[in-house]
Amino acid sequence: MKAIGYPQGHALLIGVATYQKISNLPDAILNDVNDIAATLTSPGYCAYDPRNVVTLLNVDATRAAVLKALDELADKASAEDTACLFFSGHGAIVSGLSSEESVLATFDSDLASLETTSISSVELSVALNKIKASRLLVFIDACHAGGAAISKTMTDGSGRDLKFGYSENAFSRLAVGRGRALMASCRSDEESAVIHGARNSVFTTALLAGLRGAADKSASGFIRLFDLFHYVSEAVPKLLADAQHPVFKADNVEANFPVALSQGGRKSLCGPKVADEVQETDYWSALEQILIELYPFGPNDQEVWSRAGGDLSRLQSKSTGQAAWHVALRTLKQGGGGRNISLESLLNTAKQDFTDNPRLYNLRIP
Template sequence: MHIHGESQAQAGGQLFDHGYALLIGVGTTADPRWSLPVTVNDVQAIHKILTDAALCAYPHNRDHIRLLCNAAATRPGILDGLAWLKRQAAADPDATVVVYYSGHGWLDAHALQYALIPHEFDATDIPGSALLANDFAAALREIEARRLVVFVDSCHAEGMAAAKGEPGLPADFVQAVLPKGVIDCLKQGEGRAVFTSSRGRQSSYIRPDQSMSIYTYHLLAALQGAGSSPGDTVVRVSNLMNHLGKTVPASARQCWQVEQVPFFDAATEDFPVALLRGGKGLPAEDRDDAAQATAESPPTPQKTGERIRIHQEAGDNAVQIGLVHGDANIRKT
């Protein structure tokens, strides 16, 4: 049985064979001042979870999942990867596409342009070496998949500063997460969801053991069922939102005594992004501590035609997810 759209009850031994993913971990950069080796740990861990037949069950081949790290994570390499996703989605009307970027993200405060920093970034030739967010968004809009999820885990500098000191940024650049205007471009159309690891001028922190980012750590848990309920056989967008919205701020406060609040935005019906435990689902007796911690989460949309509504309180970091019927899109304050 294939998994696509709104899934039905699953038997074991299946694959999420309409799933396609491009995972980008910039890691080393040509100028070592801006290298972030931990980003490679992030995407390798996600790759392992997605391709595990007993977990997310994406087919483990280059037709379904590709990994760009270190010297491969160049601007041309990233754009080529997005073009590959465009071709895969065009050939598969039921495609679910995941794009994950882990690396630096900087805002040119003078030109008001946001840039992702690829491997070959050269501070003396920023227009010729950075991946401008407008170009990134344009390439994503070319992917005509029914369902597209974009994760941007950027602005890691504070976590790195705790370990080895923070490098100076080029003139006019400041650390920042994706601006709202860029997010609006990324989520144009139906079946689109955008996740960022923090918001505003917040930084995205790395775990104290330097193993991976806090955000990725909790995303991995959600992909294994930490935000799901007994009986769930797929991991949905709303499961990720629920779990990340609760655990990332708590971990940032516990580990670094800082605020890091993930951001979500979408215009979509709730949809599956992976199988849960190979489609076998989450039995009540197997719920782990992380899943138990989300037991008080707001209800997850379950029916075709229901849409997610997000409300993020600016003051207290609360994240509430409810149901909207009809044509209403996600709303946020």
């Protein structure tokens, strides 16, 4: 089967290594953004449309430019899409007045006026809430080792202390909302390491491997949210002798949703087998699980229902692909779903799409 692409994927990738008024970070920060962009847009990996992936590096990543790009992402991504935000650069926890606040430092950030030259977690949360995509994943790598400009002893001249890093409360704030999740490179009391001479930070090294297929343990052809974090969370501590631990936050995520294709959508010949003979109830359950994996966005995914002779207008609209498949197969079992669709035509259409999937070919119509 040829690569099907992932046109519903959108990404905004931001990296700042060279700052205007605070200390710089390793060039690996820029490599991280460029390599993630290349992986997301590669037809052999995540298969995002290059037009849907925006990168802002160094001088292009000012406060105004980042906020504008977030607004543009909100305008472009629809409710059916997947959106990713990746930020790598300095982060600071500002305390000493009425409350503590975390900020992301943009190219033009000035320690004397952080309110107008950086992006607070409150501002970022508001911007993210404008994005209509039903699946939104935020990556924050803002606690880099060696970021001496923002330290535990520095003040901004206004009676406030600036602490290196990004707070747990800020992480949680950015994950609020249905279908929203956050992955941070390390805990708030840890540093995000860049090994001397390495092309990428430790976190991005693991993230890239996951996006390139290592997170797809079941060879489903998709990189899924929980699978990706599980892979990264295990890989990073191994690279640093248990000195860095990624953080995952999700406030209202119901399913292990896909965020990209895995290796262009290729499925493996390996995988769990379905018995040649199963009871009718088991058959429908097995078929439902297979279709959820192969067509995670429901009967409309790749127009499989229509191509099998079905009529989508005969199906109830559901918020998730899993729920949509459950209702669609129940309708089909009762003789509905369209005049020309049948169990056999649906199964044959799926087999044509996934010619090397043994789970489909081991199914026997009861």
